[in-house]
Amino acid sequence: MSHPWTVAAGAILLAVLVGSVMIAFTDERVTSAAGYFFARPGDLFTALGDSIGGAYSALFRGAVFNPRADGFAAQIRPLTETFNYATPLIAAGLGVALAFRAGLLNIGGQGQMLIAASAAGWVGFGVTGLPFGVHTLLAVAAGIAGGAVWAGIAGLLKARTGAHEVIVTIMLNWIAFYLVAYLLATPGLLQAPGSSNPKAPPTPASAQLPGLLGERYNLHWGFVLALAAVVFVWWLLNRSSQGFAFRAVGENPRAARVAGIDVPWTTVKVMLVAGGLVGIAGASQVLGQVTTGFGGDIDAGIGFDAITVALLGGSNPWGVLAAGILFGAFKAGGTAMQASEGVPNDIVLVVQSLIVLFIAAPPLVRAIFRLPDPDRRRTPREARKARKEAA
Amino acid sequence: MPGTPSDGVEKRQVTQVGWKAAGGLIVIAALFALLLVAAPRDGATKFALSRGSDALQIPLLEIPAMPLAWSCLVLMALIAAISVARTLANRTTSIWAIAAFGALFLVGFLAWAGAGSSGTLSIVSLLSGSLLGAVPLIYGSLSGVIGERSGVINIAIEGQMLAAAFTAAIAGSVTGSPFAGLFAAVLAGMLVALVLALFTVTHRVNQIIVGVVLNVLVLGLTSFFYTQVLVPNAATLNTAPRFGSWTIPLLSDIPVIGPVLFDQAPLIYLMYLVVAGVSFALYRTRWGLRLRAVGEHPKAADTVGVNVERTRYLALLIGGACAGLGGAFYTTVAIDKFGLNMTAGAGFIALAAMIFGKWDPVRAALAGLLFGFASNLQNVLSVVGSPVPSQFMLMVPYVVTLFAVAGLVGRSRPPAANGQPYVKG
Amino acid sequence: MRLELRGITKRFGALVANDHIDLTVEPGEIHCLLGENGAGKSTLMNVLYGLYEADEGEILLDDEVQHFAGPGDAMAAGIGMVHQHFMLVPVFSVAENVMLGHEPGSGGVLDVESARRQVREISERFGFHLDPDALIEDLPVGVQQRVEIIKALSRNADVLVFDEPTAVLTPQETDELMAIMRQLRDSGASIVFITHKLREVREVADRITVVRHGKVVGEASPTASDADLASLMVGRAVELTVHKDEPRYSTGLLRVSGLQVVDDAGAVVVDDVSFEVRGGEVLAVAGVQGNGQTELTEALLGLQDDVSGSITLDGEELTGRSVRKVLDRGVGFVPEDRTHDGLVGEFTIAENLMLDRSDGPPFVRSGALQLAYRDDFARSAVAEYDVRTLGIDTPVGRLSGGNQQKVVLARELKRNLRLFVAAQPTRGVDVGSIEFIHKQIVATRDAGVPVVVVSTELDEATALADRIMVMYRGRVVGIVPSTTPRDTLGLMMAGIPPVEHGGEAA
Amino acid sequence: GTAPEESGGNEATTDFLPCMVSDAGGFNDKSFNQLSFEGLQSAAAAIGAETKEVESNTESDYQGNVQSLVDEGCDAIVTVGFALSAATIESATANPDIDYILIDDPADGDGDGQADAENIKPLLYNTAEAAFLAGYLSAGYSETGKVGTFGGMEFPTVTIFMDGFRQGVDYYNEVKDADVEVVGWNGDTGSFTGGFEADATAKNTATNVIDQGVDVLLPVGGPIYQSAINAIEDSGKDIALIGVDADLYETDPSTQDIVLTSILKGMDVSTSEAVQQAADGKFDPTPYIGTLENDGVGLAPLHNFEDKVDPTLMAEVESLRESIIGGEVEVKSYLSE
Ligand SMILES: Nc1ncnc2c1ncn2[C@@H]1O[C@H](COP(=O)(O)OP(=O)(O)OP(=O)(O)O)[C@@H](O)[C@H]1O
Ligand SMILES: Nc1ncnc2c1ncn2[C@@H]1O[C@H](COP(=O)(O)OP(=O)(O)OP(=O)(O)O)[C@@H](O)[C@H]1O
């Protein structure tokens, strides 16, 4: 009865309820109808239904299925958009989750993505004459390398000097931000030739991640890359000796050391792999999502969202996949909600964070929905009561 | 290093002084020398030691830049050499020597950067801006210190400060009193802390998850209410009164230091008291002893009758109040309006300051000051007209922190039970 | 004060840790509680101390029913407890630890001076030499134990519970502790004493209660023989002496010469140590805890950073090698602190059984874990070593200490060894498990492997060893045959070299 | 309250649907997003249309946001800021029936000097011309001989103000043989807050500029002028503020006592006009460049500073304006190249 899925559903329901209140609050129809509630209460309920129903159906239309579009191919487009938004969230979420499993809190997704995007972008427009496919692979590899290097700095500093990775990754975020701002604003580096804006040239077609379902959808091969990364991380963590070492260091570095695992070097390796995964997110941004030339906020806050995605996914690759798709759906649907109903985007942020909070606290959700606890030890009083009833 | 001690069974002591200090000094001196050789600059640098409004006027110092920079470099090299000699003799380099080295480097660098500029390098502005920049960081890091000393990781400092800045703006605007704003900010900080406590202490949810998520939640809520409520009603709800500066007689007349430390808003004076107070309370009172015990070994504390959950709740709430004061800085001292995400990551810098300060209130405050100084240094230099591109100038505080953490601080040990929910028994 | 427990029952989920336990302790009595690992002794005491709430039953003090909501109430009622795992804050001073929870001082400001005074007073009363300002983490365990006792005494407890206080003490320290317990008993305190060491039981106990599987299985008289007590505890006959034949030496050889280890603080903790262990013999390293034995074993494995001198195994130099390389040379290692250094608590039993072979065959091939092999291996290890568990996928942290120790031993001994190093292999383990572990160590020796066993337990050292090396302040006092009298060994442990007893003084 | 009549009141009188996407600054940025938004609203009011708008949070939202408006059936889409250029071109190419209005960018991704799609109308503003006048005015107004400026981020749309301002001061020095200094921008590097938020950082930057002794301050970038005002208050000095984009005196009455003038960037008017043209079916993709000549940029009235500024100085400014329009005085900017 109170299976994890029930709790998850309860958490989503609760969060959606809070979101509803906020949606109603923003809607003038509701506020004005509330003003004369006693004169004509029916209006308020109609207005509430219109605004909340409208908003969530817009969310659904934007994230899953749009019955208003012509033909199935167009109707299903929102789902592909969800996957599209989920792509970098999944890849970066994996990077955070992997580090977390090894006992490292990687807050540096932003910086890693920025460097990765710059590296991938630079190989994209800076290297010419490569055939399609090779060029793409090279650009993706550059992105992965960029992310790995930037995270690797944090790993190296931690391993060599013991500097706390939280500080180091936060600082590296800012340094990457200004570094990329400089590169983008400097002719001959990342700035598009002939432009004076801090913006890179477009990614040539030969380096782009090609569309997955053809021209009519934005969904690109980055999504497949992210799925492959999920499988890879699952294999790495659960089936490989390297992942075994990562987890051992994460759970008990002292025992890992006694068991012959080189803890500092493992720290560096973990950060390299984690950065590489975040690098996939950065590469997919410039090679798939924003191929028209990127700017200084190409990371799109994904580095931080990734932390939430990773934690919501329980730092487990399949969980990250599910959480990434959920957040992708919120992103895709949030836009539609705003465009169609004028519901501010911030509500999505609130609903998302409430879901994570509630999912993380099953006892709270159980208490609210009065679900039984599968593995709770009985309190003495209840035990006595149960015995009496049995007798 | 084998040897025969006089007493065969006495324990021997072998110390090996590391090369970190001496090596660091050499590298910095060499880099500075490289800078001076590669990019020499003409003209003089103008240092101002007092402001126009100060009681004691110190004349403008106009010093030829390169000679000054080179003199500093020579002295730096001297200190580095002494440090090398001491290391060879297996003796440590004194912290004062390192401090002097740092000061010389700073003066030399300022001379180089300000050379030939028509602008003046106002030392008072430099320091005063540093102090102001550090205020939210210091209050925020105290929130972290108190919470984590009790064993609860507090990633939510950012959220606490943002919520506080938001409520302070509204409360201040509505009542017209900055004190009301301050009060509301403290309540808001505590409210976020209460949620943190509820989830982490009572429900034992992973503390990092809750912290990260609370930041997002507060960002979402404040953004929502900002666009929905504050923007349409900016004149009534988002025009907050601010604290003016309270000039302390006599003390504020001390040259250079006086106007920096004693001509500030009351929130800054309160900060001096709070830092000292938290430090005292943590180490000298019953509350602090119990709090630290709970953070180090909750079960031990429990077995002597200390209520772990209550201690953690209280710690988080007091920490929340501190973060609230830090958030209040934004809308009761700095500027008179709330803006979207106006804490802009300061909570994370505060977290860094806390770790940098090794979970000690005074050290964390010093770390906050260092960061404030580095930020303001870039600011002052870019106004005076430094030749470095603005993006690199803006990077300075983060690079400085990175070097300081990796080079000077190294391994820092959090309270032993930090991050672990306490399960009785 | 008279303590009475009536029908105490405590369940953890399906597990009944205490099943209607009755226990009475009279004033002026030392009441020993005996039972194998996991029998429920600590649980019962935790119920008494208010850390757990009993599911059934009641606690009476001087015939009055008590209701403890937490340890605070228990302490207020006059119960003091010296916990199995020290309840001391490592970064606090002695005085701070003692005053925690009932701090002197007015207005919430600590009065450290009066806390110091209290520590000094109690120390003097019992002949402890305790510096109130010393940090706990700098103190040897024996001294930490005294701090625990002072903590209990500073509250004027009438009922004192000692839960396995002697597991980490040296014989001398144990004797001192027992003297203190007698002193307390004579002043009218009621004392509950838990231990796995039968010698101690017979020495101090006035009454003995034996628990097994959460139930009281009987009382025993202090005059009962060790064998009787042991079989009552474990429920079967236990061999208390180690049977071993004369050593048959193999070609294996561990040679340590001029070994020096310097710790992080710059202290020389292993000072010019030289010895040899041949294949097929056991060298026991004896000595009071904190005299360099731990660092010596760690240096053998390559865990210490600042090591000079030479360690050769079968002629091959080991110093300067990484831990990985040393392990790959066939060195088996049982660390002293199993929960921190030996096991990853969240990992399953199967995972822990491959922990130090996680980078190559047979558990790993081309970077991939061989799960089928691992699980087969784990099942056979669990069966062979009689690890009491629900299955190989149980997180190892859920096992009782004795069973955790078996997992470590199984992991190390089921490899092809060329050297076996074990530190405190039976600390905190019940007699049944000790018997088993000792048999395994002897079997390893008989297979021709050089064995180094560190033990603070003189009985264990003499029982297992072919030769005994005693360390004091990082140096070797002497290496003597295992037949050396206890007195001589005791003197050696205090740093006095053996005189003409046939030992090869170093 | 009283319930309204049952029948819906203000239904749209046209089904023409004009829409807008902001850049990452959002519609409340006190700057170009907000002004363009006002332009859209006034156009909608004039033609009796409803509007739909989406705020962007980051650049990877642009494409999706423009698409969502296409999905909503918009007839004209205004995209604000150079950052949306690529997303606009892409969407315009795919949807030739929709009219696009792109603010602050020529929509020229391929660099051929023309907008890349026929259905995009770029709106550009040579604010350097107006800033030049402001620079001249400030130099003449300043008593300390120092005027200051600082920006949000080092974008061309920001530095164009600072460049023009600096040229104006230089011109004043040249004409009057004066020695007025500009603090905070030397033509290459200068003071930037690193963002467009009115926060403590921005105030600190302003304070540092003020501490150099300026008595005129030009903060460039959305709401950061608010931080500058607080810095001015705290300095206790008499410092005049120059606004950008809209007339601060009108849009933020709390500034009335210290705002000397504002450098106007007529995005509201030009956006409104472009939208109305589209609604009337007279959409014209020729780029619009706001200049002093067409009143697309300009200098706001002095309002309260009328009597603090020497009338002869104002007369000089007025004639300078004529000279710039006439081409006698040349103002350099990235748009004039
Ligand atoms: N907190 C707990 N949760 C679940 N089970 C527990 C808990 N504490 C103890 N147990 C179980 O209760 C049983 C009794 O444990 P207890 O610690 O009382 O044993 P013990 O007699 O003290 O053993 P030892 O001699 O090893 O100290 C064991 O099976 C143990 O696994
Ligand atoms: N979460 C848990 N679930 C089940 N059992 C647990 C749990 N935590 C601890 N235990 C059990 O509680 C018992 C008491 O824990 P403790 O750490 O006191 O062991 P121990 O008494 O040192 O064991 P030993 O005496 O054998 O060394 C252990 O036997 C352990 O198996």
Ligand SMILES: [Mg+2]
């Ligand atoms: Mg026990």
Ligand SMILES: [Mg+2]
């Ligand atoms: Mg035990």
